[in-house]
Amino acid sequence: MVMKNLIRFSVLGFVFAAAHFAAAQASPPPGTIVIDNSEAVLEGNWGIVSAYGGTVATSPNKSVFSPGEEVTFTAKANEGYVFDGWSGNAEGYRNPLRVVMNTNKTIIANFLAAGVGVIMDNTKVPEEDRSGKWQVSQQTAAGTWFDNHDFAVAKETADSTFTFRPNIPKAGKYDVYIRYAQGSNRSSRVPWKVSHKGGVVNAIVNQKSNGGEWVQIASSVEFENGTKKEQFAEVTNGTGAEPAGTVVVADAVAFVFVGQ
Numbered sequence: 432m433v434m435k436n437l438i439r440f441s442v443l444g445f446v447f448a449a450a451h452f453a454a455a456q457a458s459p460p461p462g463t464i465v466i467d468n469s470e471a472v473l474e475g476n477w478g479i480v481s482a483y484g485g486t487v488a489t490s491p492n493k494s495v496f497s498p499g500e501e502v503t504f505t506a507k508a509n510e511g512y513v514f515d516g517w518s519g520n521a522e523g524y525r526n527p528l529r530v531v532m533n534t535n536k537t538i539i540a541n542f543l544a545a546g547v548g549v550i551m552d553n554t555k556v557p558e559e560d561r562s563g564k565w566q567v568s569q570q571t572a573a574g575t576w577f578d579n580h581d582f583a584v585a586k587e588t589a590d591s592t593f594t595f596r597p598n599i600p601k602a603g604k605y606d607v608y609i610r611y612a613q614g615s616n617r618s619s620r621v622p623w624k625v626s627h628k629g630g631v632v633n634a635i636v637n638q639k640s641n642g643g644e645w646v647q648i649a650s651s652v653e654f655e656n657g658t659k660k661e662q663f664a665e666v667t668n669g670t671g672a673e674p675a676g677t678v679v680v681a682d683a684v685a686f687v688f689v690g691q
């Protein structure tokens with residue numbers, strides 16, 4: 432008897448605005464999507480889109496495989512969507528994804544409807560925008576954006592700084608959100624600062640909860656086009672007194688256009 436392994440695809444469309452950004456966008460600006468590895472540059476439509484967000488190509492192109500056979504899946508987002516990783520019997524954001532068919536699998540490609548803005552991952556932050564002692568997480572904790580996050584041990588007074596300095600696609604007003612994998616060893620008062628054209632906004636975030644969500648730290652702040660020294664979202668490890676072993680997490684920051 433020859434065993435066969437079956438594969439089934441579910442292609443899910445999620446609405447970026449509703450699923451990942453709580454703030455409703457009233458009048459969506461039009462556009463297209465560019466995605467650059469771990470930094471998604473999103474230029475597209477906000478709002479409810481009912482169509483599925485993309486397709487998955489299978490190579491070799493068939494749905495029944497011999498045990499041990501290797502297959503490559505390539506997710507392709509439709510216009511107005513961005514690929515948001517694998518789930519089911521796969522995980523992460525590798526695309527194309529190589530899978531060995533040693534059992535029946537259900538692999539889900541997730542897509543997000545896009546809005547205007549930038550999601551900047553910790554892996555895109557250059558050395559000159561990090562100071563102090565940051566370490567890369569060795570495991571991908573649930574809720575992490577892309578493969579990893581950086582973390583630093585919390586201190587009463589900050590000695591480590593991590594600065595997300597985005598390439599803003601369009602001058603205007605932006606809401607700013609951060610993301611992290613929550614955990615019991617996270618600080619309950621992580622200090623974030625958003626520096627924008629009109630000044631500075633400070634926010635304290637409890638990273639013990641709301642992990643894997645986009646948590647808003649600034650609302651309708653103004654940015655110029657491009658990358659600028661004074662335009663950033665920054666986290667430090669200066670939490671005040673915390674139990675030994677407490678850490679702060681730098682994972683990803685989303686800058687979402689909300690209007691001129």
Ligand SMILES: [Ca+2]
Nearest residue numbers: 553576579682
């Ligand atoms: Ca990350």
